[in-house]
Amino acid sequence: MTPVDSVAPAASAAAPERDRLLRRSLRDPVAVVCLLVLALVIAVSLGAPLLTDHAPDRSVLADTLAPMSATHPLGGDGVGRDVLSRLLYGGRTSLLGGTLAVLVAFAVGAPLGLVSGFYRGWFDAVAGWTVNVIMAVPAIIVMFVVMAAVSQDLNVAMIVLGVIMAPMVFRLIRASVLAVREELYVDAARVSGLGDARIIRRHVLPVVIAPSVIQATQVFAVAIGIQAGLAFLGLGKASQASWGAMLGDAFTNVYNAPVLLVWPGAAMGLTILASSMLGNAVRDALGTAEPRVVRRREPVARKAAAAVAELPADRLLTVEGLRVAYGEKTVVDGVNLTVARGEVLGLVGESGSGKSQTAFSVLGLLPYEAGVTADHLVFDGKELLALDLAALNALRGRGIGYIPQEPMSNLDPCFRIGSQLVEPMRKHLGLSRAEARTKALDLLERVGIPDPERVFRSYPHQISGGMAQRVLIAGAVSCDPQLLIADEPTTALDVTVQAEVLDLMRSLQQERHMGMILVTHDFGVVADICDRVAVMQKGRIVETAPARQIFASPGHAYTRMLLDSTLEGGPARGALHVPSKPVKEVTS
Numbered sequence: 001m002t003p004v005d006s007v008a009p010a011a012s013a014a015a016p017e018r019d020r021l022l023r024r025s026l027r028d029p030v031a032v033v034c035l036l037v038l039a040l041v042i043a044v045s046l047g048a049p050l051l052t053d054h055a056p057d058r059s060v061l062a063d064t065l066a067p068m069s070a071t072h073p074l075g076g077d078g079v080g081r082d083v084l085s086r087l088l089y090g091g092r093t094s095l096l097g098g099t100l101a102v103l104v105a106f107a108v109g110a111p112l113g114l115v116s117g118f119y120r121g122w123f124d125a126v127a128g129w130t131v132n133v134i135m136a137v138p139a140i141i142v143m144f145v146v147m148a149a150v151s152q153d154l155n156v157a158m159i160v161l162g163v164i165m166a167p168m169v170f171r172l173i174r175a176s177v178l179a180v181r182e183e184l185y186v187d188a189a190r191v192s193g194l195g196d197a198r199i200i201r202r203h204v205l206p207v208v209i210a211p212s213v214i215q216a217t218q219v220f221a222v223a224i225g226i227q228a229g230l231a232f233l234g235l236g237k238a239s240q241a242s243w244g245a246m247l248g249d250a251f252t253n254v255y256n257a258p259v260l261l262v263w264p265g266a267a268m269g270l271t272i273l274a275s276s277m278l279g280n281a282v283r284d285a286l287g288t289a290e291p292r293v294v295r296r297r298e299p300v301a302r303k304a305a306a307a308v309a310e311l312p313a314d315r316l317l318t319v320e321g322l323r324v325a326y327g328e329k330t331v332v333d334g335v336n337l338t339v340a341r342g343e344v345l346g347l348v349g350e351s352g353s354g355k356s357q358t359a360f361s362v363l364g365l366l367p368y369e370a371g372v373t374a375d376h377l378v379f380d381g382k383e384l385l386a387l388d389l390a391a392l393n394a395l396r397g398r399g400i401g402y403i404p405q406e407p408m409s410n411l412d413p414c415f416r417i418g419s420q421l422v423e424p425m426r427k428h429l430g431l432s433r434a435e436a437r438t439k440a441l442d443l444l445e446r447v448g449i450p451d452p453e454r455v456f457r458s459y460p461h462q463i464s465g466g467m468a469q470r471v472l473i474a475g476a477v478s479c480d481p482q483l484l485i486a487d488e489p490t491t492a493l494d495v496t497v498q499a500e501v502l503d504l505m506r507s508l509q510q511e512r513h514m515g516m517i518l519v520t521h522d523f524g525v526v527a528d529i530c531d532r533v534a535v536m537q538k539g540r541i542v543e544t545a546p547a548r549q550i551f552a553s554p555g556h557a558y559t560r561m562l563l564d565s566t567l568e569g570g571p572a573r574g575a576l577h578v579p580s581k582p583v584k585e586v587t588s
């Protein structure tokens, strides 16, 4: 991170996940060989009619255990059928069976895993139970029963196998979705007002694709093995050529013509090996790209609040009697605060005092388990606690912008900066792609980025932390919000960049006449930018006063202690030892 926010050297950064996956996979010689083997198996199986004149199930008594010859390049089997022809057509059966199992497993498991992981709640519980029940069923017995009682067709058995394997896909996808939905950039997308469908399409699906490819190769390999096992045991139609049936036939002639074991065995082994090793190669290519799990903030189950009261016309936000509790633990306890249009309110307090919980209540981004109540939580005349999710999504980004603490975690590494800026503007402002692009470039220039075109085209890993924070500020103001919530926006930046970013926020706030809540533990930041300050301790506001007054004559012992610790360069973020005197609210 540099004060000039220069573009970081691309060579030092990791390439975005999807591109890296593809490129790395293709650079791995094992993956290339596996792909070639699979391509060859597919090509010769599909091209079987061109490669042999013999029908796979045509039996000629004279050709029983015939040796290799020009007519029968791989000889004849125990009942006089052409081995090459059965090998080629048997490949079709195996490939089709494996593909059917994969398709069914993903058609059933993937959507369920996606919905369960993303929304959780009762659907997740029901899906989890169902999956456990399916997994408890002995798969091989089910397959025997289906083949004996329903159909002798191996393809039907593979469809059933797909259903039986769907729980594996479900679990994998659910776990991937659970991890990605806790990413800060997913929260950021939510804050910018994107709906669930867009968030899933843009941020969740790209992360799910790589593990799904690996899983698909494994399911494919297992399905081919199981199908061969069933055919080997004599299940399946006699007319359906398959590698398993060939193995069964070879086994009965193992003493007379052991070579008959070689062809189906080699074909099956190669195909299963290539498929499994391809999965491993993709997994290796993924390397460390597994999603990081960070703290979780989701739409909250909200309690309806009292009706909106008569409020002053210049009032942008009114919070009255806000309480946030996790079970027995109350973390925000009756907070009252207001923000006027064009006013900057600093929310200060030591770590754990409830500043972020208060800010996130306004954004509607607390976890499901948070119990949130308030007498009023009114933004621009709207009672936030009474809004449904769609209305809240429409408000976030458009009415309320958010600047987070950790710039890098709030940008999706898979997408270019430009696309992450353009998307919310297209949604909220109804701009065309070209209009949104022009506006994004203007904004990047406005927030002091020296080469907007280049940054627009860059991936997050290609820019510095300071520049990423400027990008997020540009994003936060892109839809012209009336209220900006900034949660320790400079904490992750180096000192010289902090001052520039604060200046930028102040000038943007003034030129757009936005209200702002600035969550911070730093009185230096308060002095720089805030008009008024609310001091929080243990979930309560203990003092609210104009910034000047707070510095000139702090009214509460806790405020004085915070100020002293800042002036002494003490551990403002650490726990402060305040004399055990009752909390008294001092409001100007």
Ligand SMILES: Nc1ncnc2c1ncn2[C@@H]1O[C@H](COP(=O)(O)OP(=O)(O)OP(=O)(O)O)[C@@H](O)[C@H]1O
Binding pocket: 326, 329, 331, 349, 350, 351, 352, 353, 354, 355, 356, 357, 358, 367, 521
């Ligand atoms: N999901 C949760 N379950 C239980 N307690 C929680 C949860 N999230 C936060 N808390 C608690 O809420 C309290 C307030 O947290 P909050 O993040 O608002 O503090 P903060 O003042 O913003 O501190 P910081 O500056 O460190 O972010 C803390 O004690 C924290 O442990």
